[in-house]
Amino acid sequence: MTAPWQRYLGPEDEAVIARARFGRRMGFGERPAVLVIDAQRYMVGVDGDDASWPSSCRAVGREAVKAIGQVVGAAQAAHVPCIFTRFEVARDGSDMGVYRRKRDLLQSEHWCLEGSIGAQLVPELAPAAGDLVFVKKKPSGFHGTPLLGYLVDRGIDTLIVTGGSTSNCIRATVFDASSYNYRTIVAQEAVFDRIPISHAISLFDMDRQFADVVAVADVVAYLGARAAPRRADGA
Numbered sequence: 001m002t003a004p005w006q007r008y009l010g011p012e013d014e015a016v017i018a019r020a021r022f023g024r025r026m027g028f029g030e031r032p033a034v035l036v037i038d039a040q041r042y043m044v045g046v047d048g049d050d051a052s053w054p055s056s057c058r059a060v061g062r063e064a065v066k067a068i069g070q071v072v073g074a075a076q077a078a079h080v081p082c083i084f085t086r087f088e089v090a091r092d093g094s095d096m097g098v099y100r101r102k103r104d105l106l107q108s109e110h111w112c113l114e115g116s117i118g119a120q121l122v123p124e125l126a127p128a129a130g131d132l133v134f135v136k137k138k139p140s141g142f143h144g145t146p147l148l149g150y151l152v153d154r155g156i157d158t159l160i161v162t163g164g165s166t167s168n169c170i171r172a173t174v175f176d177a178s179s180y181n182y183r184t185i186v187a188q189e190a191v192f193d194r195i196p197i198s199h200a201i202s203l204f205d206m207d208r209q210f211a212d213v214v215a216v217a218d219v220v221a222y223l224g225a226r227a228a229p230r231r232a233d234g235a
Contacts, residue, residue, distance in 0.1 A: 001188065001215050005204030008197070022208045028222050029157035029183045034075040034082045037141055037163030037173055039068055039125055042111050042118030044192075053110045053118070057164055057194045064192035065124050067216045068162045071187050072125055074220045078227035081154060082131040085141045087169065088112045088119040095137055139172035148180065158183040160219055161211070162190035167198035174211050184211040187219045 009017075017023060044065055045056025057064075075082050089096050091113050093105035109116045127133050136145050151159070159182045161174055170191050177184040186206055193199035207213040 003203070003207070003213070004188075004196075004200040005207075008200060008204070017208065026183050026212055028185065031154070031156050032075075032080050032158040032160055032185075032223070032226075033151060033154065033156045034071055034080060034160045034162065035141055035147075035173065036068060036072065036082060036084045036125060037161065037169050038085055038087045038165075039065060039122050039163045040086055040112065040118065041120050041122055042116075043164050044122060045110075052108075054106055054108055055111060055118075055194075057192050060199075061164060061192045064162075064164065064190055065122055067187065067190040069124055070216055070220055071160065071162055071190050071223070074223035074227075075160070076128045076131070078223050079130075080223060080226065081150075081156075082127065083141075083147065083150065084121060084125070084127055084131065084133045085136045085145070085147075085163075085169075086119060086121060086133065087137070088114050088116075088135055089137070090114055097137075139169045140176045141169070141173040142176040142180070143172075151182070156182070158185065160185045160187060160223075162187050164192045165198075166191045166193040167195070167202040168193075171202045171206065174206050178210040185219065186211050186213045187216050188213050189216045190219075 042053060042055050043057055044061035045053035045058060050056045050058050072082050089112055093100050110118045112119045132150060134145055138144060141147050159177045161170060161184060163170060174184050174186060203213050
């Protein structure tokens, strides 16, 4: 599929990439997990009522949820662990830290306030038995959470990252995953953002040096192969 960042690159950019040999494929490993980052109601809003959901990524978010569902379904069928994060803040903003210096605390049940409908996972995505769900307070799924410990305990070597938004929490999580030396796969149609250029350039930056941006169909095929029964000869 066409890379969404390609339209922003000129000949000089392509020459830099070729000369530095950026963008090699790291490929999938042997023990994957799926990360679903902040696939919450406040992130995708409601069709026809996005105006009342102040952080909604609108239709692109809702379309991405369908793709996330394909990845999660394939993973659960293959008994690959799925880990869901939720971002939420205290109703008085007391746990927002520097984030509150960059934006207002929104007093809306359609935002990510603790206990609000906005902070809930989207109903289309259901954790299965053995999947994990936890709250994070910063962009990265690793910062201040038990994620790394879970991955170490399960012997994970590959993280398939989905969710939103691409330029914020996906990007931060991918950079941390790469820093911990995980093979990091970004499922292209299963991540989303509010602003198209932010989405495209963030995918480019990740694919250039820190992750493989891979079509959802290829991710699902990889997970499906892990669920396929082995032949009697072990092949």
